[in-house]
Amino acid sequence: MADSAERGTRAVAAPVREAARAADALPFERQGAYERLRDGLRAYRLISAMWIRSTMAYRASFAMTAFGNFAATALDFVAILLMFSRVDRLGGYSLPEVALLYGLSGTAFGLADLGLGSMDRLGRRVRDGTFDTLLVRPVPVIAQVAADRFALRRLGRITQGLLVLGYALVVLDIHWTPLKVLVIPMALLSGAAIFSAVFVAGAAFQFVAQDASEVQNSFTYGGNTLLQYPPTVFSKDLLRGVTFVLPLAFVNWLPALYVLGRPYPLDLPTWVAFTPPLVAACCCVPAGFAWRAGLRAYRSTGS
Amino acid sequence: MGTARLYAAVAGSGFRRYATYRVATAAGVFTNTVFGLILAYLFIALWDVKPHLGGYDEAQALSYVWLSQALLMVVAMMGGGFEDELIERIRTGDIAIDLYRPADLQMWWLAQDVGRALFHLLGRGVVPLLFGALVFDLALPSDPLTWLAFLVAVALGVVVGFSIRYLVALSAFWLLDGAGVAQLTSIAGIFCSGMLLPLNVFPGALGEVVRTLPWSALIQAPVDVLLGTADPLGTYVTQGAWALGLLAAGRLVQSVATRRVVVQGG
Numbered sequence: 001m002a003d004s005a006e007r008g009t010r011a012v013a014a015p016v017r018e019a020a021r022a023a024d025a026l027p028f029e030r031q032g033a034y035e036r037l038r039d040g041l042r043a044y045r046l047i048s049a050m051w052i053r054s055t056m057a058y059r060a061s062f063a064m065t066a067f068g069n070f071a072a073t074a075l076d077f078v079a080i081l082l083m084f085s086r087v088d089r090l091g092g093y094s095l096p097e098v099a100l101l102y103g104l105s106g107t108a109f110g111l112a113d114l115g116l117g118s119m120d121r122l123g124r125r126v127r128d129g130t131f132d133t134l135l136v137r138p139v140p141v142i143a144q145v146a147a148d149r150f151a152l153r154r155l156g157r158i159t160q161g162l163l164v165l166g167y168a169l170v171v172l173d174i175h176w177t178p179l180k181v182l183v184i185p186m187a188l189l190s191g192a193a194i195f196s197a198v199f200v201a202g203a204a205f206q207f208v209a210q211d212a213s214e215v216q217n218s219f220t221y222g223g224n225t226l227l228q229y230p231p232t233v234f235s236k237d238l239l240r241g242v243t244f245v246l247p248l249a250f251v252n253w254l255p256a257l258y259v260l261g262r263p264y265p266l267d268l269p270t271w272v273a274f275t276p277p278l279v280a281a282c283c284c285v286p287a288g289f290a291w292r293a294g295l296r297a298y299r300s301t302g303s
Numbered sequence: 304m305g306t307a308r309l310y311a312a313v314a315g316s317g318f319r320r321y322a323t324y325r326v327a328t329a330a331g332v333f334t335n336t337v338f339g340l341i342l343a344y345l346f347i348a349l350w351d352v353k354p355h356l357g358g359y360d361e362a363q364a365l366s367y368v369w370l371s372q373a374l375l376m377v378v379a380m381m382g383g384g385f386e387d388e389l390i391e392r393i394r395t396g397d398i399a400i401d402l403y404r405p406a407d408l409q410m411w412w413l414a415q416d417v418g419r420a421l422f423h424l425l426g427r428g429v430v431p432l433l434f435g436a437l438v439f440d441l442a443l444p445s446d447p448l449t450w451l452a453f454l455v456a457v458a459l460g461v462v463v464g465f466s467i468r469y470l471v472a473l474s475a476f477w478l479l480d481g482a483g484v485a486q487l488t489s490i491a492g493i494f495c496s497g498m499l500l501p502l503n504v505f506p507g508a509l510g511e512v513v514r515t516l517p518w519s520a521l522i523q524a525p526v527d528v529l530l531g532t533a534d535p536l537g538t539y540v541t542q543g544a545w546a547l548g549l550l551a552a553g554r555l556v557q558s559v560a561t562r563r564v565v566v567q568g569g
Contacts, residue, residue, distance in 0.1 A: 061480065068486040075490060079499040085506040087352040090345075212330035218337040226341050233348040238340070 040140035047143070048150035055152055062153060069156030073110075076228065077102060077164055091232035096171040097260055098230060103165025104184070104252035105227035108191025109220070110158035115192075116199040118148045120213040120220075123206035132300050142291060145203065174259060183255045183273060190276035191251035195220065197283035198246075200291050207294035223248045231257075231265050239266055250279040309406060310414035317385075317418025321426070328426045331376065335431040339372040343439055357503035362442035363530050367501050369435030370526045373428035377420045377457065378464040378521040380492030382471075382485050384419055385412050389472040390481035402561055409553055413465055420461040442530060449528075452535040456525035459542035463520040466549035467492070473553065476560035497523040517545040 055062050080102065084095045093101075122145055125131040134144045174180065202216030209215070223242070231239055231253050243249040243266060250272075257264050258273030321328075346368055350361040359367065375381070389412060392398045401408055435441060444450065471488050475481040493499060495518035502513050502523045513519060520542040527533035 061483070064483045065486065068483070068490065072486070072490050072493075075494055075499065078494070082500055082505060083349060086356055086504060087349060089352060091348045209326055209330070211324055211327040214327065214330035214334040218334040222334065222337045222341065225338065229341075229345055229348075234341075234344045238344070 036140060040143040043139040043143040044147045047147035051147070051150040052152050066153040066156045069153045070160050071156075073106065073157045073160045076106075076225070077160070080228070091230040093230040093232070096168050098228070099164050099168035100172060100260065101230065101252055101256050102228040103161055103163075103168050104187050104191065104256055105224055106161030107158055107165055108161075108188050108251050109195050109224040110154065110161045111188070111192035112195035112199060113157060113220075114151075114154040116146050116196050117154055118150065119145055119199045119203040120206075120216050121145075121148055122203045123210045123213050126207065126210050126298070129300065131298070135298075141295060142200070172260075175261075180259050183259055186274075187252060187255035187276055190280040193280035194247065194251050194276070194283050195223070197280070197287035198223065198248075200284075200287040204287070204290040204294035207298050219246070223251075227252050236265065243268075247279050247283065250276040306406075310410060313411055313414035314418035314421070317415035318422045319418075321419050321422040331427050332430045335372040335375065335427060336434050339369050339431050339435055340438075342368045342372075343435065357501050358532060359501065359503075359530075360442070362440050363532070364501070365435070365439045366441040366443055366530060367526055369432050369439075369441065370529065371498060371522050372435075373424075373432040374457065374460070374522050374525065375498065376423040376427045378460050378496070379416075379420070379423075379468065380464055380489065380496045380498065380518065380521050382468065382489045382492075384465075384468060385416050386468040386472040386481070386485065389469075390475040390485070393472070393475040393481075394479055409469065409550065409557060412469065413462070416465045416468075417461060420464075424457070444529065444531065449531065453525055453529035456528040456535065456538055456542065459539060459546055460521045460525050462546040463517055463542060463549060466546060466553055467517060469553045470549065470556060473556045473560055476563060492518055492521070495519065496521040497526075501526075517549060520545050 077099075080095070080098060083090060084098075088094070090098060122131070125134070125145075125148075134141050137144065169184075198219050199216070202213075202219060205215065206213060223246075226234070226242065227248060231249070239249070249264075254264060254268070254273050255276060258270065264272075343365055346364045347361065350356055350359070350364050354360065356364070376383075389398075392401060401411075404411075436443060467488065471484050472481060474484045478484065495502075495513045495516050497513075497519065502510060502519055504510075505513055514523070524533065524538045524542055528535050528538050
């Protein structure tokens with residue numbers, strides 16, 4: 001694995017050059033927001049495609065690691081199954097209801113992890129000085145960092161989340177309305193955006209604290225673990241924190257409780273179940289500012 | 304006496320090596336505390352429904368949460384210790400140089416891993432446990448002898464954890480790439496060590512099977528010694544048997560593997 005990754009590094013220059021050529025038409029500073037976004041996405045696509053090619057050079061290894069990714073995340077759900085083998089309800093919720101929470105959060109997190117999961121490598125790049133190479137390329141830095149070692153094996157996590165979500169939707173006896181049907185895909189996409197904002201903000205934090213990627217993990221992986229269980233399990237203070245300060249509750253708790261027809265433990269009106277897209281947008285803006293501030297404050301190690 | 308001093312020095316270097324990463328250690332303490340909090344609330348909800356689940360009362364279950372967070376990095380059941388480096392040395396062939404050295408390969412890496420474990424016990428174990436004890440009602444004993452008995456069980460758990468990962472690393476002699484085996488072992492380790500749930504909460508035959516596997520020596524056994532829910536001597540015998548058996552297996556595999564290296568011409 002490490003081997004294929006190393007070999008791939010040498011091939012990185014070509015897609016980056018290609019992406020840079022597209023950006024060359026206009027001086028970088030004078031580009032509008034739209035052009036920059038387009039170039040960023042293009043660069044992201046090219047670099048991640050390069051990493052996919054590099055991984056596919058060792059197909060057996062890819063299959064194994066993708067399965068490993070699937071199995072490792074599935075263990076979380078096995079733990080929930082084990083708990084439900086001893087109790088009928090957890091925080092007043094049945095197994096299919098917990099599965100709905102788990103499936104929504106797991107899939108949303110999986111999408112963010114596939115897209116931006118490599119961003120926790122930023123600290124290492126800052127430490128060993130290779131981050132500087134990203135700065136001199138005329139390609140948006142965030143696209144390079146996000147696509148760095150793009151790992152298709154992370155599809156394993158999404159697959160697992162979707163399977164549990166599918167199980168929940170089949171087993172649960174929900175009185176479906178068009179609005180409830182709409183809430184599910186909305187929650188998945190907004191949840192992915194909220195987690196993405198956390199990934200970006202975490203990466204920005206690593207400009208300051210270079211080897212503190214575990215802090216980022218506790219908000220990403222830890223947040224995902226938290227959301228897999230019913231909100232009734234946790235204390236009111238913790239719920240206030242993840243609703244009003246770091247709005248993780250909007251990833252799955254609020255939309256899912258609307259679908260299940262259950263009240264949220266904090267006194268909130270029903271319509272908040274439809275606010276996740278708005279909340280996601282509100283998360284992405286400060287995360288973007290944090291990223292820019294981090295990038296501007298970056299001083300090379302000089303090594 | 305000379306060899307004992309050598310391995311003590313190697314252990315010291317292992318300790319210092321991990322002690323260098325202070326920010327990473329602080330970040331790790333933060334992570335252990337966050338996961339400890341999530342699990343603690345979850346266990347309260349579980350024990351609320353079934354007050355004596357797995358033979359623990361709620362305070363014991365909460366102690367289990369914080370002790371397992373404290374021991375997570377010490378026994379390194381998720382990997383991340385010496386084995387990555389050893390796999391790399393096997394892959395690149397540097398292992399041939401190690402085999403010429405006048406020190407025993409297995410003992411050398413064991414000493415290093417003991418140093419690492421000692422650092423993680425102090426660096427990443429104490430603070431989350433203190434935090435848990437301040438915020439929740441834990442069932443921690445006040446008798447220093449019980450804590451001493453606990454530390455012996457932790458030490459045996461570290462040796463068992465090491466010997467499993469040593470076998471994983473040696474698999475690189477045949478597979479060259481140890482990533483797949485390391486990943487599978489870490490999945491088995493998380494599941495069977497009691498990291499997800501105490502092993503005595505596992506239902507029926509599955510519970511009996513996981514309790515007899517070597518991974519139960521890593522977290523379940525030391526915690527039970529501290530909580531007084533297992534007899535220390537009996538626990539030591541089981542842990543010690545696994546440690547000796549797996550170390551011997553490591554030696555056997557190592558001798559087969561090194562013969563292979565010689566056949567290949569190093």
